[in-house]
Amino acid sequence: MVVSELESHTGLFVQSGYDQFEFTHKSLQEYLAADYIVRLPGVPKGRRILETIPNELAIAVAISSNPSWYLSELIINVLSKTGLPNSFYDTFVNRLVLEKPEFYEFEDLVLAMHVLLTFWVCEGDISMNQIRIRNIRSDSLKLYIDLSKTLSAKISNNRVLDYYCIESEFPVSNTVVPLYRLRRKCEHKHFALPLYIVSYVH
Numbered sequence: 001m002v003v004s005e006l007e008s009h010t011g012l013f014v015q016s017g018y019d020q021f022e023f024t025h026k027s028l029q030e031y032l033a034a035d036y037i038v039r040l041p042g043v044p045k046g047r048r049i050l051e052t053i054p055n056e057l058a059i060a061v062a063i064s065s066n067p068s069w070y071l072s073e074l075i076i077n078v079l080s081k082t083g084l085p086n087s088f089y090d091t092f093v094n095r096l097v098l099e100k101p102e103f104y105e106f107e108d109l110v111l112a113m114h115v116l117l118t119f120w121v122c123e124g125d126i127s128m129n130q131i132r133i134r135n136i137r138s139d140s141l142k143l144y145i146d147l148s149k150t151l152s153a154k155i156s157n158n159r160v161l162d163y164y165c166i167e168s169e170f171p172v173s174n175t176v177v178p179l180y181r182l183r184r185k186c187e188h189k190h191f192a193l194p195l196y197i198v199s200y201v202h
Contacts, residue, residue, distance in 0.1 A: 034059035038070070043078050050078070054088045058095035068106035071096075075112040079119065080194065086134065089120040097143045110159040111193075113148040114182075118197040120144075121179070126196035131181055133198075145177050145200055160199060 033053065037044060038060040044050060050057070057074065064070040093116070103109060121141070123132040164182035179198045 030055050030059055031063075034063060038064045043070070043074050045078055045082070047082050047084060050082055051084050051088050054092035055095045058092055058099055061096065062099035062101040067101035068103045068109045071101070071103075072106065072108040072112040075116050076108070076192065080115055080192065084119075086123070089116075093120050093144055094140065097140075097147050100147070107159045110148075111163060114160055114197050114199045115194060117144065117148075117199065118194060121198060126181070126194065126198070131196070131198065133179070141177060163193060164197060164199070166199070 033056040037053070037056060044053075061067050061071045061074065118126065121133050121136050123134050160182070164184055167181045167183055177200045179200055182197050182199050184193055184195050184197075
Protein backbone atom coordinates (compact mmCIF):
# COMPACT_ATOMS: atom_id res chain seq x y z
CA MET A 1 0.00 0.00 0.00
CA VAL A 2 2.82 2.38 0.84
CA VAL A 3 4.60 1.73 -2.47
CA SER A 4 1.32 2.13 -4.37
CA GLU A 5 0.78 5.47 -2.66
CA LEU A 6 4.30 6.60 -3.57
CA GLU A 7 3.74 5.50 -7.17
CA SER A 8 0.56 7.52 -7.53
CA HIS A 9 1.86 10.70 -5.87
CA THR A 10 5.57 10.93 -6.63
CA GLY A 11 6.21 9.10 -9.88
CA LEU A 12 9.40 7.58 -8.41
CA PHE A 13 8.13 4.04 -8.92
CA VAL A 14 6.05 2.20 -11.46
CA GLN A 15 4.45 -1.18 -11.06
CA SER A 16 6.13 -3.68 -13.35
CA GLY A 17 4.28 -6.80 -12.22
CA TYR A 18 2.26 -8.36 -9.45
CA ASP A 19 3.71 -6.96 -6.22
CA GLN A 20 6.72 -5.76 -8.19
CA PHE A 21 7.82 -2.15 -8.57
CA GLU A 22 10.81 -0.49 -10.19
CA PHE A 23 12.24 3.01 -10.47
CA THR A 24 10.92 5.06 -13.37
CA HIS A 25 14.50 5.83 -14.40
CA LYS A 26 17.77 4.12 -13.54
CA SER A 27 19.38 7.45 -12.61
CA LEU A 28 17.03 7.70 -9.62
CA GLN A 29 18.16 4.31 -8.39
CA GLU A 30 21.82 5.21 -8.97
CA TYR A 31 21.50 8.49 -7.06
CA LEU A 32 19.77 6.90 -4.07
CA ALA A 33 22.33 4.10 -3.99
CA ALA A 34 25.16 6.66 -4.16
CA ASP A 35 23.56 8.67 -1.37
CA TYR A 36 23.51 5.52 0.76
CA ILE A 37 27.14 4.66 -0.10
CA VAL A 38 28.46 8.11 0.75
CA ARG A 39 26.78 7.96 4.18
CA LEU A 40 28.54 4.73 5.10
CA PRO A 41 31.38 4.98 7.66
CA GLY A 42 33.88 3.93 4.97
CA VAL A 43 34.25 3.32 1.26
CA PRO A 44 32.82 -0.12 0.33
CA LYS A 45 35.37 -2.88 -0.23
CA GLY A 46 35.25 -6.24 -1.97
CA ARG A 47 35.49 -7.03 -5.67
CA ARG A 48 32.03 -8.59 -6.00
CA ILE A 49 30.40 -5.45 -4.65
CA LEU A 50 32.58 -2.85 -6.35
CA GLU A 51 32.42 -4.25 -9.87
CA THR A 52 28.62 -3.89 -9.88
CA ILE A 53 28.47 -0.22 -8.81
CA PRO A 54 30.85 1.89 -10.95
CA ASN A 55 28.14 4.46 -11.75
CA GLU A 56 27.06 4.71 -8.14
CA LEU A 57 30.65 5.20 -6.95
CA ALA A 58 31.22 8.00 -9.44
CA ILE A 59 28.04 9.73 -8.25
CA ALA A 60 29.07 9.16 -4.62
CA VAL A 61 32.30 11.03 -5.33
CA ALA A 62 30.37 13.92 -6.86
CA ILE A 63 27.83 14.28 -4.03
CA SER A 64 30.22 13.69 -1.15
CA SER A 65 31.05 16.61 1.11
CA ASN A 66 34.71 16.28 0.10
CA PRO A 67 35.06 14.88 -3.45
CA SER A 68 38.85 15.27 -3.48
CA TRP A 69 39.36 13.24 -0.32
CA TYR A 70 36.70 10.70 -1.21
CA LEU A 71 38.14 9.94 -4.64
CA SER A 72 41.70 9.77 -3.29
CA GLU A 73 40.63 7.31 -0.60
CA LEU A 74 38.65 5.26 -3.11
CA ILE A 75 41.49 4.98 -5.63
CA ILE A 76 44.56 4.57 -3.43
CA ASN A 77 43.14 2.52 -0.57
CA VAL A 78 40.37 0.55 -2.29
CA LEU A 79 40.54 0.28 -6.09
CA SER A 80 44.33 -0.12 -6.23
CA LYS A 81 44.04 -3.16 -3.96
CA THR A 82 41.16 -4.76 -5.84
CA GLY A 83 41.49 -6.51 -9.18
CA LEU A 84 38.59 -5.05 -11.12
CA PRO A 85 37.73 -5.73 -14.78
CA ASN A 86 38.30 -3.23 -17.56
CA SER A 87 34.56 -2.71 -17.87
CA PHE A 88 34.47 -1.26 -14.35
CA TYR A 89 37.05 1.41 -15.18
CA ASP A 90 35.43 2.24 -18.52
CA THR A 91 32.13 2.94 -16.80
CA PHE A 92 33.60 4.60 -13.71
CA VAL A 93 35.88 7.02 -15.57
CA ASN A 94 33.26 8.02 -18.14
CA ARG A 95 30.63 8.60 -15.44
CA LEU A 96 33.14 10.57 -13.36
CA VAL A 97 33.82 12.84 -16.33
CA LEU A 98 30.08 13.22 -16.87
CA GLU A 99 29.36 14.11 -13.23
CA LYS A 100 32.24 16.66 -13.06
CA PRO A 101 32.84 16.63 -9.29
CA GLU A 102 33.95 19.95 -7.82
CA PHE A 103 37.47 19.05 -6.78
CA TYR A 104 39.52 21.35 -4.61
CA GLU A 105 43.30 21.51 -4.68
CA PHE A 106 44.44 18.41 -2.85
CA GLU A 107 47.90 17.00 -3.48
CA ASP A 108 47.01 13.36 -2.84
CA LEU A 109 44.35 13.54 -5.54
CA VAL A 110 46.93 14.47 -8.17
CA LEU A 111 48.71 11.19 -7.45
CA ALA A 112 45.44 9.26 -7.21
CA MET A 113 44.27 10.45 -10.64
CA HIS A 114 47.47 9.13 -12.22
CA VAL A 115 46.96 5.78 -10.51
CA LEU A 116 43.38 5.72 -11.83
CA LEU A 117 44.65 6.53 -15.32
CA THR A 118 47.00 3.55 -15.09
CA PHE A 119 44.27 1.08 -14.16
CA TRP A 120 42.03 2.47 -16.89
CA VAL A 121 44.36 2.42 -19.88
CA CYS A 122 46.53 -0.60 -19.08
CA GLU A 123 45.78 -4.25 -19.58
CA GLY A 124 47.11 -6.46 -16.84
CA ASP A 125 50.18 -5.63 -14.75
CA ILE A 126 52.75 -3.08 -15.79
CA SER A 127 56.01 -5.04 -15.84
CA MET A 128 59.63 -4.05 -16.21
CA ASN A 129 59.67 -4.80 -19.92
CA GLN A 130 56.15 -4.34 -21.16
CA ILE A 131 53.16 -2.06 -20.89
CA ARG A 132 50.06 -2.78 -22.90
CA ILE A 133 47.80 0.17 -23.58
CA ARG A 134 44.16 -0.56 -24.27
CA ASN A 135 42.37 0.96 -27.23
CA ILE A 136 40.89 3.96 -25.42
CA ARG A 137 39.11 6.53 -27.55
CA SER A 138 41.25 9.63 -27.88
CA ASP A 139 38.39 12.00 -27.10
CA SER A 140 37.58 10.07 -23.92
CA LEU A 141 41.20 10.21 -22.84
CA LYS A 142 41.35 13.94 -23.53
CA LEU A 143 38.21 14.55 -21.44
CA TYR A 144 39.77 12.60 -18.59
CA ILE A 145 43.00 14.61 -18.80
CA ASP A 146 41.01 17.86 -18.88
CA LEU A 147 39.11 16.77 -15.77
CA SER A 148 42.31 15.90 -13.94
CA LYS A 149 43.84 19.26 -14.82
CA THR A 150 41.03 21.09 -13.05
CA LEU A 151 42.30 19.81 -9.71
CA SER A 152 45.91 20.78 -10.23
CA ALA A 153 45.69 24.26 -11.70
CA LYS A 154 47.99 25.58 -8.98
CA ILE A 155 49.61 22.32 -7.92
CA SER A 156 52.41 21.09 -10.14
CA ASN A 157 52.87 17.44 -10.90
CA ASN A 158 55.76 17.44 -8.44
CA ARG A 159 53.44 15.49 -6.12
CA VAL A 160 53.68 12.58 -8.55
CA LEU A 161 57.42 13.01 -8.91
CA ASP A 162 57.81 12.75 -5.14
CA TYR A 163 56.85 9.09 -5.50
CA TYR A 164 57.81 8.18 -9.06
CA CYS A 165 60.66 8.66 -11.53
CA ILE A 166 59.83 9.31 -15.17
CA GLU A 167 61.32 6.85 -17.61
CA SER A 168 61.02 9.34 -20.44
CA GLU A 169 62.71 7.05 -22.95
CA PHE A 170 59.63 4.84 -22.88
CA PRO A 171 56.67 6.65 -24.41
CA VAL A 172 53.80 4.19 -24.49
CA SER A 173 51.18 5.97 -26.54
CA ASN A 174 50.87 8.30 -29.50
CA THR A 175 47.36 9.47 -28.61
CA VAL A 176 46.35 13.11 -28.20
CA VAL A 177 48.23 13.05 -24.90
CA PRO A 178 51.61 11.28 -24.79
CA LEU A 179 51.84 8.78 -21.95
CA TYR A 180 55.04 7.74 -20.20
CA ARG A 181 56.03 4.99 -17.84
CA LEU A 182 56.91 6.00 -14.29
CA ARG A 183 58.70 3.76 -11.78
CA ARG A 184 58.14 4.06 -8.05
CA LYS A 185 61.13 5.36 -6.11
CA CYS A 186 62.79 2.87 -3.78
CA GLU A 187 62.54 5.14 -0.76
CA HIS A 188 58.76 4.97 -0.95
CA LYS A 189 58.32 1.20 -1.05
CA HIS A 190 56.27 1.27 2.14
CA PHE A 191 53.42 3.11 0.40
CA ALA A 192 50.62 0.97 -1.03
CA LEU A 193 51.12 2.20 -4.59
CA PRO A 194 51.71 0.33 -7.86
CA LEU A 195 55.35 -0.27 -8.81
CA TYR A 196 54.73 1.30 -12.21
CA ILE A 197 52.19 3.81 -13.43
CA VAL A 198 51.65 5.59 -16.71
CA SER A 199 51.32 9.33 -16.74
CA TYR A 200 51.03 12.38 -18.93
CA VAL A 201 53.67 14.12 -16.81
CA HIS A 202 56.47 15.58 -18.91
